[in-house]
Amino acid sequence: MNNNLFQIESETPWEDLGNGIKRQIYGYDDSVMMVKVKFEAGAIGVLHQHHHAQVTYVESGVFEASIDGNVKTLKQGDGFYAPPHKTHGVVCKETGVLIDVFSPHRADFLK
Numbered sequence: 001m002n003n004n005l006f007q008i009e010s011e012t013p014w015e016d017l018g019n020g021i022k023r024q025i026y027g028y029d030d031s032v033m034m035v036k037v038k039f040e041a042g043a044i045g046v047l048h049q050h051h052h053a054q055v056t057y058v059e060s061g062v063f064e065a066s067i068d069g070n071v072k073t074l075k076q077g078d079g080f081y082a083p084p085h086k087t088h089g090v091v092c093k094e095t096g097v098l099i100d101v102f103s104p105h106r107a108d109f110l111k
Contacts, residue, residue, distance in 0.1 A: 019043055020092070025109055033105035039063070039092035047089035052102040054082040061096010065089075 007026045014022045020043030026034040039045070039061065047066065056065075057079040064073050065080050067088040074080065076096070082088040090098070 021045065028105040031104050033102045035100045035109065037098045037100060039096055041092055041095045043092045045090040047087050049085050049087045051084050052104060052106060053084050055101045056080050057099040059097040059099050061092060062094040063096065063098065064091040064093055
């Protein structure tokens with residue numbers, strides 16, 4: 001469990017995932033986790049699936065999102081829900097940031 005009740009952006013480290021993608025892990029416990037993900041234009045969040053429910057908010061930029069074969073272009077203020085075990089991913093069309101919320105937390109993101 002993350003005991004930090006407050007997360008300050010300037011004090012929260014970015015993890016470079018390569019290929020134009022970086023992430024910051026914000027608050028979490030066993031049941032929920034929020035993650036900020038920065039994409040450069042052209043970066044690809046490859047199609048994948050997991051047992052977590054995921055809700056994503058587009059903070060900035062333009063993304064082509066795919067969920068279970070359904071594709072939609074999303075911009076600032078839009079979002080999507082990826083149910084557990086549904087294949088999903090994004091292609092960043094214009095540099096931007098996604099805010100992901102997972103339930104339960106993504107243990108695989110923690111070191």
